[in-house]
Amino acid sequence: MMQRFKAALLQRRNNLHIHSLRFLNQYHTRNLCSLPDTAITDEVDNQVLVEGKAWSRTAILNRPSVLNCLSTAMGARLQKLYTSWENNPDIGFVAMKGSGRAFCAGGDIVSLYHMINAGEYLGLTGQKLNGAEMISCGLATHYAHSSVKIVGPFLCFNHLCCLYKIVLPPFFPQKLALIEEQLGKLDTDDPSVIETSLEKYSDLVYLDNISVLHRIEILDKCFGHDTVEEIIDALESETSKTNDAWCISTLRRLKEASPLGLKVSLKSIREGRFQTLDQCLIREYRMSLQGISNQVSRDFCEGVRARMVDKDLAPKWNPPSLEQVSKDMVEHYFSPLSKSEPDLELPTELREAFT
Incomplete structure (x- = not known):
C-alpha cells in the first residue's frame, strides 16, 4: 500500500511539473524513494499530530517552520483521519489548529x-479582514482575545455544513486553553450546545x-x-x-498583480455567487491544479518566487498586461482536469442538511 502511495505521489509531481517549483523543493520536497516506508510514515504522522479525548479529536498541523503550509502528504493524512472520525459514532466533535504562530499558510483564505x-x-487585491470585520461579515461566529489569530475550523461531523471559526487576536493564552478544554469535553454535535459553549468565552468587538x-x-x-x-x-x-x-x-x-490572475479571480468570484459549496470547491480545486501545471502561464510560480523565495517583489507576469489576456487563457483554469488527475470527489451523500 505504501509503495503505491509513493508511486502516486511521484506521478502527481511529474504530471504537474512540481519538480520545477524551486520554492517547493526548498521547503518540503524530499526523495521519497530514498526513505524506508517507516521513515515516510513517521515524517507524515509528525506533520499532522492528533489529540484525542473521550468524545472529540483535534488535528494539529505541525510544520511551524513553514507556517504549517500544507503538503500533499499532509492532505492525504488529514483525509484519512477525517474519514475515520466521520465514520466513528463515538466522536461528536472535531477541531483543527496549527502549531506555532500560524494556523496554515494559505489554508485560512476564505x-x-x-x-x-x-x-x-x-x-x-489580496487584502485581509481583521477579526472585527470577519464577525461583521459573518465569516467568523465568535471573537475572543488570545494570542492566536484563528483557531478552526471546528466541524460537527453529523452536520458538516455547520462551521465555527473563532477569531483570537492579542495575547491571552489562558482563554484559548479554556476554550479548547471546554470543546474537548463535548459529547454531542448539537449546534446549539456548541454555540452555548463558545458564547461563554466570546467578546464583543467593533469595527475600526x-x-x-x-x-x-x-x-x-x-x-x-x-x-x-x-x-x-x-x-x-x-x-x-x-x-x-x-x-x-x-x-x-x-x-x-498578475493580469491573468485578476481575470481568473474575478470570473471565479462571479460564478461562485450562483453555485453550491460543492461546486465552488470543485471549481477552486481545478483552478489550483491548473495554476501550478504551468500549461497557460507560470504566474503562480513567479508570484511565489518574487514574494517568498527571492523576495525581490518584482514578478515578471506572462501575459504582462490585461489586454494580452485572452478569453481562452481564462477559461482554461475552469476546464476539467486530465484523465490522470480526476476532479475533486466530495462525500456529498454522507452529509446531512443543516439550516
Missing part, C-alpha cells in the same frame, strides 16, 4: 462569493473607523463593474477626483 462587491475587492466596510458605497461603485479593466478605470477616475489614500493603495495593488 472566498467571499456571497458578499456583493466586497468579494471582488478582497479577491482581486478605517475599516473598508465603512467604504461600502465607494467599493460598490468601483468593484461592481463587469471587467477588471472597468474596475481599474473606475478606481482611476475616483482617485483623480478625490486623491483618496484608499483608492490610491487599492489601485496600486491591482496594477502590481
